[in-house]
Amino acid sequence: MELFVTCGRKTAPILAEELKGLGIENISESAAGVRFDADLATAYKVILWSRTASRVLMTVAKFKADNQQALYEGIREIDWTEHLDYRKSIAVDFTSTRSALSHTQFGAQRVKDAVVDQFKKNVGDRLMVNTNRPDVRINVHVQNDEAVASIDLSGDSLHKRGYRLEGGVAPLRENLAAAILLRAGWPEIARTGGPLIDPMCGSGTFLIEGALMAANIAPGLLRNYFGFVGWKGHDKSLWAGMVGDAFRLAEEGKKRLPPIVGSDHHPKAVEHAKANVTRAGMTGYVKIERREMAKARPPMRAKAPGLVAVNPPYGERIGESEELAALYKELGSVLSKRFRRYKVALITGHPEAAKNIGLGKRKASTLFNGPIECKLYRYEVD
Ligand SMILES: C[S@@+](CC[C@H](N)C(=O)[O-])C[C@H]1O[C@@H](n2cnc3c(N)ncnc32)[C@H](O)[C@@H]1O
Known part of the structure; x- marks a missing residue:
């Protein structure tokens, strides 16, 4: 699979360095994040271990989208039954740069319509929409009229570790x-x-x-929500094994803190x-x-x-x-x-x-x- 890992502005070089340290090779860096080919275990590793990543997006399709109809058709051509069940809820994040499709709310609506319509036609049932904590979060980014449709395996930005409920004055991410x-x-x-x-x-x-x-200590250990849990390709035992290993390391690590x-x-x-x-x-x-x-x-x-x-x-x-x-x-x-x-x-x-x-x-x-x-x-x- 191809992954695009997003991060805060100007931190892509630090993210790339961090991921190299996690054993990931052939990383190509851009302003918004880093791209590389990976297997599922590597995707899980980034989600569990990266301290600087924001989101981990798994590319599903790339297509030209210079108008609403092209966007709708491009999304409908993807076989979404490979990724989600009809009982699931979805949310759509839509962003665009230097493209004819600049209205992000409308773009998100068209993407959602295309996925929902495909399910209605092929499966005969309606998907639900949950913008807050969906089972599957779909991400579409259009740049220079080229769309990349992805599944957001992180589900929510990874900076939300779960420990900080209290904000305070201008906290750092x-x-x-x-x-x-x-x-x-x-x-x-x-x-x-x-x-x-x-x-x-x-x-x-x-x-x-x-x-x-x-x-x-893996920062992902503190989180209780991930985008891959509602995704059909999720491998429960692979993830559970990685979490178990991380818990063991955490217990050891606390003993040597300065x-x-x-x-x-x-x-x-x-x-x-x-x-x-x-x-x-x-x-x-x-x-x-x-x-x-x-x-x-x-x-x-x-x-x-x-x-x-x-x-x-x-x-x-x-x-x-x-x-x-x-x-x-x-x-x-x-x-x-x-x-x-x-x-x-x-x-x-x-x-x-x-x-x-x-x-x-x-x-x-x-x-x-x-x-x-x-x-x-x-x-x-x-
Ligand atoms: C920008 S905030 C730090 C935010 C922090 N990095 C975070 O992530 O939450 C600056 C902090 O400096 C504290 N502060 C300001 N003047 C101070 C002083 N003279 N002595 C101690 N703390 C001070 C404020 O109370 C405030 O909590």
């Missing part, structure tokens, strides 16, 4: 936090016993993702972060405290210099700029005084404010936190 940690070299730092610290941890995303990563500590000055953030840590099964492994960033310091039992991953506020309301400048300056001063030889990964939507950090040479890259363009700065404290 889980797969973006994981991408940043990978780019910052966190797995290698963790192996040396270096700690992970987030002194403005909000809902605790960096800390939880960092703990899952360092303990080799210190992972976060703090925030906001009591609600601390409460949310603690609840998220509990839901992630990381109580006792990730420590959250209420504290001013100015008081942050490395944990006593750190064996080696670690990583500070931080996502300071970047509000842009009038009057906030000076406050923000002072906050970033303070952060830089805390890091240079108390976190010598640590690595720092800082993501911000306010690069101007980040100029005040004063930590010297930095590596910069662009990432998107949802719709917000952000900069990721990486420093090494002298």
Whole structure:
């Protein structure tokens, strides 16, 4: 089968690297994700193990679709009985770029009509529609008038791990936090016993993702909904075997975690972060405290210099700029005084404010936190 694995904007190179690490070869990369040929076990592996992927789409057909009729016919030509039963519910995601078919809601409606009509004609029964948690989610993307119809084997975006019900202020997407940690070299730092610290941890995303990563816990273990479950090609025993193996690895991995500590000055953030840590099964492994960033310091039992991953506020309301400048300056001063030889990964939507950090040479890259363009700065404290 051909898979297209989507990810957050600008993270495709990190996803490609991660999938190579999972043993996947011949990956071709584009702006929206990566494409490769795979067997079912590999598709399951990505869904269970990838920390940076959003969706795993299995290509069903490709055809020209430069008008509504061509779209309808192209979808009707696919034998959907190979993929779903009449008792099942479906949902359709439709996207398009540089194409005549630009009305995504209408496109989704035509695709749904074509699948439903085929079932009515050939099976004599109606499929149901469930846009929230369908048995099978169909994805159609049209680019330059060429349509790719796929089954969304993930079903819902994989960044929704299941541990974060409490939002908090501007939380990072889980797969973006994981991408940043990978780019910052966190797995290698963790192996040396270096700690992970987030002194403005909000809902605790960096800390939880960092703990899952360092303990080799598959992020998919926390989820209870997958798109392949209602799909006819699903191999229950293959999936159950992979989940069982992942559970065994998780128990082992927790034993070798370095210190992972976060703090925030906001009591609600601390409460949310603690609840998220509990839901992630990381109580006792990730420590959250209420504290001013100015008081942050490395944990006593750190064996080696670690990583500070931080996502300071970047509000842009009038009057906030000076406050923000002072906050970033303070952060830089805390890091240079108390976190010598640590690595720092800082993501911000306010690069101007980040100029005040004063930590010297930095590596910069662009990432998107949802719709917000952000900069990721990486420093090494002298
Ligand atoms: C953008 S949010 C971090 C979101 C987090 N990365 C997440 O995924 O949920 C910034 C956080 O910094 C905290 N914060 C702001 N100023 C602080 C300070 N001086 N000391 C400690 N925490 C602070 C805020 O309470 C907020 O939770």
